[in-house]
Amino acid sequence: MVTMSDVAKAAGVSRATASYALRGDPRIIPKTAERVLKVAKELQYTTNLSAKSLRSGKSGIIGVAIFELDKPYPSEMAAALSKEASHNDFQAIIQQTANSKESEISILQKVTSQLCDGTIFSPGKVTSEEIQELSGGKPIVLLDDTARKLSFDTVFTPCEDGAYAAVKHLLACGCKDILIIGANPLALTDASKYRSVSARRLAGCKKAFSEEAMEFPESNIIDTPDWSTLAARSTIHDIVSQGRHFDGLFCMTDSMGLGALRGLKDLGISVPNEVQVIGFDGINEGEFSVPSLTTIEVDMADLAKKAIQLLTARIDDPTTPDTAVSATANFRLVQRESTKIR
């Protein structure tokens, strides 16, 4: 392995000078700097990340910790974050928290707080207080923090506005009997769940209904074991076999929307003629399903941009005040075949 000492020796300068030259410090005169750079290139020198990080506390790496990397939405998010990090001269490393608190903790304290200049974290089971402790003071940006009081910079998905637009759209399509799939009705009243993604989306729904002076009974909110495609499909089977009637479905995620579409197809119920369906997220697959899925498409590039911007601001200036800042990603309603304006 070729070290900086090797480069310095070969260029006939001290290690200090080589270090400065390599990092383009203006105090080294161009002639010297040029020579060092040339030698470094010839020797194929690369700076040792561990040493750099140990000494300076900076690595140029941003950590992204995400739940369930094998699902479309989180993986598209990871990809967008990774791309945006590159644009800002950072390298993103992505880690899967895999729905285990233990793993979240381990990632946070072993890798993230040690190696990364900052972390973008999608919190699962770990609390804000724990994150605070484990982060070792390194900047953190949360994705959809559900805490009552924000203690970290956070980027939110446009839950309220998106859900509002979704329900409004279903109403505009003539739906009279709308079911919300994948939310817990308790989220509306249970204070501890108040800021959850579910609750925020339900709040948006509520607003849309009340504007139309329509009822929004709790029984129209159908909970599911999880947000998987499979769960959505079975849920549709269940509620139809229970004789439940409905003509519009707002699914909490596109993955669930796809499952609902499939469940309806299993039962021979026509979309959008008998039932209209809208999802949330804007995953790529929704464009190609049969029928294609109308959705609230989160502007992922915008989300990534806002998250990285918040994070790099703290990395570049660690003296930024402690008050947590938040941003909300843009979205747009993408109408496809699963709904029809009448």
Next chain:
Amino acid sequence: MVTMSDVAKAAGVSRATASYALRGDPRIIPKTAERVLKVAKELQYTTNLSAKSLRSGKSGIIGVAIFELDKPYPSEMAAALSKEASHNDFQAIIQQTANSKESEISILQKVTSQLCDGTIFSPGKVTSEEIQELSGGKPIVLLDDTARKLSFDTVFTPCEDGAYAAVKHLLACGCKDILIIGANPLALTDASKYRSVSARRLAGCKKAFSEEAMEFPESNIIDTPDWSTLAARSTIHDIVSQGRHFDGLFCMTDSMGLGALRGLKDLGISVPNEVQVIGFDGINEGEFSVPSLTTIEVDMADLAKKAIQLLTARIDDPTTPDTAVSATANFRLVQRESTKIR
């Protein structure tokens, strides 16, 4: 930040003793070790990754470099690899190479070879020789290496056998006029492409046809700009509008299979009645499409297991001979609605 010195001081031992005790070295008597561990826990000590890695050359981290993290197959692969790494007491960090040689090189030389004990790499544009140079001698396992001569341990997807099974299945379903979507016909003859995934899958197809004494004209191989769902959909539109006839489709990936299904639907062609479709990969989405997609499902857990096993073997024993070893993942044919045995 609490360092090992702090722990040593608080426990009344030297830094060396603390280091040994923390790592469970048997030379420290239980009583002392226990005390050190207790103090470390109280102080919430965590070992500094950079320092550990700088000094010992080991980090406990495995790098996974993957192309296009926002597509189902690669992201499922990353998730499986990450999970399997955890089972072997390694933490996986995933990086997106994003289809750029520059980015592949940067990841390899800046992060991977510096920090990771080993890397699982899905090579895109970078050559074996370059990987050799950039890896800094750290163990590497390739995913579907396309090089003529293997220079690294490699895990292959079961291209030949899988494609063979796919075509055999289409034949068993009564297809007389099968098109292969997404492969370059030149791959069969161009030596430089000989080991490409395309070529290996085509070889499997060829074998299946020849066994049935059927023709396999090059014109039945339809190339596409890429392996995206969108490309598959447009390709179907194109070939049908050209008046091309066919009753069976083998798509090089499930993502393309989904696109083909959608393209056929656009044209009012019924699957599986008029055309039968089979994909390759076994992505989750294929189970829920309408119609659901018959596929060659790669056993991802098996692939991950083999890759991690190959890698950890080299990490644990760096003296392993230079000869590259390879393994091939298992697969199974999953029949769904897009094909029908008559």
Next chain:
DNA sequence: TTGAAAGCGTTACCAA
């Protein structure tokens, strides 16, 4: 069984 001390490859301070 434990401790002292020498680095690992950088960076950053201070002096020249």
Next chain:
DNA sequence: TTGGTAACGCTTTCAA
């Protein structure tokens, strides 16, 4: 403008 040198936090001989 450059060079000497002391850290950064850890592991690992070598002695005690």
